[in-house]
Amino acid sequence: MTDLTRNVDDIRAEYLALTRRKRSYDTIILVLFIAIMVAGFHTADDRNAGGFWSGLHRLLDFPAEVIGEASQKLAEFPAHFMHFLPALSETLNIAGAATLLGAIIGIVLSLLATRGLALWPRAIPVVRRIMDIMRAIPEIVIALILIFVLGGGPVPAMVAIAFHTSGALGKLFSEVNENAALGPVEGLQSTGATWVQRMALGVFPQVAPNYLSYALLRFEINIRASAILGFVGAGGIGYELKNAMSWGTGKYDEAGAIFVLLFVTIVIVDQASSALRDRLTHGNRKLEATL
Amino acid sequence: MSTAATNIDMLHGQAARVISRKRMIGFALPAAIVAYFIYIFFAFDIAGLSERASLDNARTLVADSYSYKTHVTRSTRDGGISVAIEGERKGEYSEGTAPEWVTLGTDGAPTLVDLGRGNLVSLGDVTTWTIPDYGVISITASRANGVDVTFPNDTVPAWASVSKSRVAMTTDAGRLNVTRTKAEVFKYQAGWELFFFTLQSPYHGMPLGELLRRATSGEAGAIWNDFFHNPMWHHDMVAGALFETILMAALGTFGAAIVALPLAFMAAKNFAPLRIVRFAARRVFDFFRGVDALIWTIVLARAFGPGPLTGALAILITDTGSFGKMFSEALENTDRKQIEGIRSTGAKPLQRYRFGVIPQVTPVLLSQVLYFLESNTRSATIIGAITGGGIGLLLTQAMLTQKDWEEVSYYIILIVLMVMMMDWLSGKLRARLIKGKDERSHDAA
Known part of the structure; x- marks a missing residue:
């Protein structure tokens, strides 16, 4: 009996020691993390043109200036909105066409990269590496090169975004494909269906809602990307924003109008797409949340 | 008998309608996509592209990038x-x-x-x-x-x-x-001439064996110095720029996670009983996300000037919105029983959060944060090009001169390697920290 109690005491002591050690490890990691973050912000502050503390009081100057000018010229806002509407639609079209193009290429890549569905199973690792590289290249790299070759305009941005989207969606789609049941595909194969028929009739109906959901999410991301690429010369609302900014004080009402247009567009698309995605994947809300 | 027959007829009719509708969609969807692309073809003036395109530029670019x-x-x-x-x-x-x-x-x-x-x-x-x-x-x-x-x-x-x-x-x-x-x-x-050493360096044109021999006999520092401070390729500057870009991404991502966590509690149904608080927190997230990194960058650059801090803060603010939304959803999915268990021991609210909630959500949150780290490395490159910091700035500068295409290709290779390394690192960390507990979010990433 005494043995047993002693054992329990031992175990308790050991457990407490373990817990204490784990806690102290956690604390050390936390302190280390905080130290790294502080040091990182210090480094970033040092390498910045203006300091954080010296700039902090100026943080609201620019928004205040824009709002001030905008409120004085509020009557001109509807005209500004109409003026920038074509640019906004170009930005949306860049994002839309790039998402569509990227999704089509992504579908093909994903089917080629999924075990059990691939046309050439041996090429699966190759296709996966290709998708990794496509994902890794930031849009701006391709956009700037194409602007140099093709001149400014929406096409460089569209190609650049579509390239990245193909890789990103290809990876997500192939993960969806892995969960598709192979029964329909085998059934179709037994009737002598070709690879394209097997994919279109056997796989597509199973995965279409998930594809659509990911593509919508990508569309949200691509609108932002399209606006940013406009800023470096690829047309659309970003380009107009850059021009409006360069006119400086006294003309910020146009910049303000663009801010409002961009903000409202992003919020509307985000809300609409998240509502739509929710409907497409009821049972899958958790998965969505992680994105 | 007749009711059964009408039933079958009705079912048959229903099935036929469903099938014909599906068939319609089967044709309508591709037709809509094709129509949209035709519209894009004219809207983007793709036919006129061949006139605007400069093949000379393309030729210089390709030739310069490897010669x-x-x-x-x-x-x-x-x-x-x-x-x-x-x-x-x-x-x-x-x-x-x-x-x-x-x-x-x-x-x-x-x-x-x-x-x-x-x-x-x-x-x-x-x-x-x-x-x-x-x-x-x-x-x-x-x-x-x-x-x-x-x-x-x-x-x-x-x-x-x-x-x-x-x-x-x-x-x-x-x-x-x-x-x-x-x-x-x-x-x-x-080739990329003078990539390792310039003509002024005594190590220029030295065979590798000789270099290694000298490196082992005490000249390693001098050799590294001549390579790293190569005045033609500026490896020191490039390394600094890569560091700045990764710094922007890391500070932005982790900073956003730290700011978003307490805010997420205010936006989660099961932790914020006051509807008005939840509503306010959610609108704050929507605002941060909706304004977009581009506009944050412009606004912040006005106050802090160009540099990595501006980029880091722009990422931080945008991602606070994204993380806040995702974290609050994760918090709403927590299991109440663990919290009640902790409460039954007489724990105070802060202790309940620390021991009942945090262990539950940590794997999910960490996996989301690490996933963002990789995508933010790409964002940091782009934001750097706008605000003026990191490898993005070097890339745009080299492109604007329109002659240093070998440097452009050097930077592009480095950017791709950097992003792939961050992707690999975040995947490794996710797998290590979460150890298969969170297969789901790993898949989504």
């Missing part, structure tokens, strides 16, 4: 010869030295430049270019009389442009420009 040119220049004024890689002072050969394809003229003799495949340029008082199967082009230039050129058959070929003050000729072998003040030959060679 370099060496300038051999003779000044008309004093007859002095200089040989410089990419025409830059940093790449200049020191007085009296030249690559083996240049024969420096001494005592008034012309300098001979061998462009390969029988092409020979002689730089003297008279500049001549001997082209096989064509003949000898001779050019005289002086400040007073301008530039005078004679072609073998007295016609100006398509690859030459001639004016009173300037002659420019480009063939596959190289280029020759003659103006009143100087004659300049360009020879193109494959």
Whole structure:
């Protein structure tokens, strides 16, 4: 009996020691993390043109200036909105066409990269590496090169975004494909269906809602990307924003109008797409949340 | 019997309608996509692209990205010869030295430049270019009389442009420009010249074995110094820029996670009983996300100037919105039983959060944060190009000059490697920290 109690005491002591050690490890990691973050912000502050503390009081100057000018010229806002509407639609079209193009290429890549569905199973690792590289290249790299070759305009941005989207969606789609049941595909194969028929009739109906959901999410991301690429010369609302900014004080009402247009567009698309995605994947809300 | 028959008829009719609707969608969807692309074709004026596209630019870009040119220049004024890689002072050969394809003229003799495949340029008082199967082009230039050129058959070929003050000729072998003040030959060679050491470094052109031998006998520091501070390629600056970009991504991502966590509690149904608080927190998230990194960057750059801090803060603010939304959803999915268990021991609210909630949500949140780290490395490159920091800035600068395409390709390779490394690192960390507990979010990433 005494043995047993002693054992329990031992175990308790050991457990407490373990817990204490784990806690102290956690604390050390936390302190280390905080130290790294502080040091990182210090480094970033040092390498910045203006300091954080010296700039902090100026943080609201620019928004205040824009709002001030905008409120004085509020009557001109509807005209500004109409003026920038074509640019906004170009930005949306860049994002839309790039998402569509990227999704089509992504579908093909994903089917080629999924075990059990691939046309050439041996090429699966190759296709996966290709998708990794496509994902890794930031849009701006391709956009700037194409602007140099093709001149400014929406096409460089569209190609650049579509390239990245193909890789990103290809990876997500192939993960969806892995969960598709192979029964329909085998059934179709037994009737002598070709690879394209097997994919279109056997796989597509199973995965279409998930594809659509990911593509919508990508569309949200691509609108932002399209606006940013406009800023470096690829047309659309970003380009107009850059021009409006360069006119400086006294003309910020146009910049303000663009801010409002961009903000409202992003919020509307985000809300609409998240509502739509929710409907497409009821049972899958958790998965969505992680994105 | 008759009711069963009508039932079957009804079912049959229903099924037929469903199938025909599906068939309609099957045709309508591709048709809509094609129609949209046709619209895009005209809206983006893709037909006019071939006119606007500059194939010359494309050619320079491709050729420059894997080759370099060496300038051999003779000044008309004093007859002095200089040989410089990419025409830059940093790449200049020191007085009296030249690559083996240049024969420096001494005592008034012309300098001979061998462009390969029988092409020979002689730089003297008279500049001549001997082209096989064509003949000898001779050019005289002086400040007073301008530039005078004679072609073998007295016609100006398509690859030459001639004016009173300037002659420019480009063939596959190289280029020759003659103006009143100087004659300049360009020879193109494959590779990234001076990538490791410039001509001023004693280690230039040294074989690898010899380098290793010297490195082990105490010169490692000097060798590294000469390589790292290479004035032509600026490896030190590039490494600094890569560091800045990763710094922006890391500070932005982790900073956003720290700011978003407490806010997420205010937006989660099961932790914030007051509807108004939840509503306010959610609208704050929507605002942060909706304003977009582009606008945050512009606004912040006005206050803090260009640099990595501005980029980091822009990422931080945008992602606070994204994380806040995602974290609050994760918090709403927590299991109440664990919290109640902790409460039954008499724990205070803060302790309940620390021991009942945090352990539950940590794997999910960490996996989301790490996933963002990789995508933010790409964002940091782009934001750097706008706000002026990191590798994005170097890339845009090199592109704007429109001549250093070998540097552009160097930066692109580094960017791709950097993003892939961050992707790999975040995947490794996710797998390590979460250990299969969170297969779901790993899939989504």
